[in-house]
Amino acid sequence: MPDTLSLDEFSLDITPPGTCWKGWIHIGELPAGEPVRWPVVLHRGKQPGKVLLANAGTHGDEYEGIAALHKVARQLDPEAMSGTLLSIPILSPPAVTGGHRNGIWDNRNLARTFPGDADGLFTERIAYHFATRILPLADLYIDLHAAGTGVGIQTFIGCRVDEESDLVDTQRRASIATGMEIIWNTGGLPGRTLSAAWDAGVPALYTESPGNRTCDPDEVDTIVTAIMNLLRFLEILPGSYPTERPAFYFEDSRPAAGHMQDHHRSDVGGLFIPEVKLWDRVKEGQCLGNIYDPLGDVLQVISASLSGRVLTLRICPRVMPGEFTTVVVPFAE
Ligand SMILES: [Zn+2]
Missing domain, CATH: 2.40.50.100 (RNA polymerase II/Efflux pump adaptor protein, barrel-sandwich hybrid domain)
Structure with missing residues (x-):
């Protein structure tokens, strides 16, 4: 198995049941020929089951989620799993390489770019490929964010609650299942990974951590616990998960209620x-x-x-x- 696959070559069954594949998906190249690739860790359970998709690095100066996905990968045994965890620790290589919120080659914010453009600038292509090739593989999706440079955030999880539907009910129960202590569910916003997931009918969550270019181990562990609980929620791993709302739970279904830059x-x-x-x-x-x-x-x-x-x-x-x-x-x- 080559360690770098094209978008066409990648699928969830590139590795046998009960194994883990670590490799790369080629998504483009720079003018001097350097390849740009998504890092991918694929845990395919011994038994079939649901698919949890998780990524970090949508913005390039947010690190807790990247470290959490690495730590989860070290803990999992695909022999003991019924289903799949597809993890992309760095969704925007141009942003993480630059250490900036936006992609450094086009100054585009990936979280304002969805559904993207197959023929567009680099960040627009990343959005398009993720929305069309990766998101549809998931039964549940989580995008791990943190406070950007110069901002502080109290760790929380959220999902869209624009309407009452089976999708929203699943998202709400999944947000509670993570065991995170603060839940802030809000109306939808365009351009995000979550809006692409919404359009694709894939239940989706996002987290925010203190960030500001830090990577506190306790904060990383909070996300690790959340992901392990989501694997139980999807019955990919055995075991129980929280079903009661935490003390700090608030929903605001108005459109763009969660757009922090408006507050x-x-x-x-x-x-x-x-x-x-x-x-x-x-x-x-x-x-x-x-x-x-x-x-x-x-x-x-x-x-x-x-x-x-x-x-x-x-x-x-x-x-x-x-x-x-x-x-x-x-x-x-
Ligand atoms: Zn972010």
Whole structure:
């Protein structure tokens, strides 16, 4: 078996039942001829069953998910599995190579590019190939994100809850099954991996971790536990998984409710100095932070538009007009 396959050559049965295949899928090349490839770890269970698809590295400066998929792969024994885990630890090689949110060769954000374009720029092609060749293989899909550079996020999991349907019910139960302590399910957003999964009828989840270019081992383990629980949820592994909602559970089905970049935006460019910390409880009207000008005068007070918990907070003070500062989610507590 060659260690690099074309998109046409790859399938879930390239490796025999009860084995693991580690290799690459060729997705293009650079002007000087360097190949660009997805790293792939395929655990095919001894017994047939469902398929869990997991990826990290949709953005290039988010590392916990990559480390978690590596750790899960080291723990799994395909002889003991009934079904398949298809893992792509780095979905956007151009972003991870550059260490940036966007692909470095076209400056496109993969999470705003779906469903992609077969003839488009590199990131658009990655989206197209993933949406058309990989996503349809899955019974359940999870995309592992983290806070990008200069932002802090309290670890949570989410899915789309635009409507009541069997798909949404499966997503909701799967999000609970992960055992993660905070669930924030929201209305859909275009361009994401999750919107491509939605269009394909594949139940899908996403996680966010503290990120900001860190890779805390405890945070990695939280994701490892979540993925192992999803393997039990799909009966790929034996065992039980959580079925009760965690204490911090909130749904907001309005379109784009989960678009963090829309929350508590700055009207002006300046330096945002927060008056709160991540995961603080805040009250409506409370000062979340101030935007200062270069002389140290306050240009804008950012006040909480609702009561709740600080789920996301701008850490790097530099803020441009229209950029978000803080996400507050009204968990019942
Ligand atoms: Zn991300």
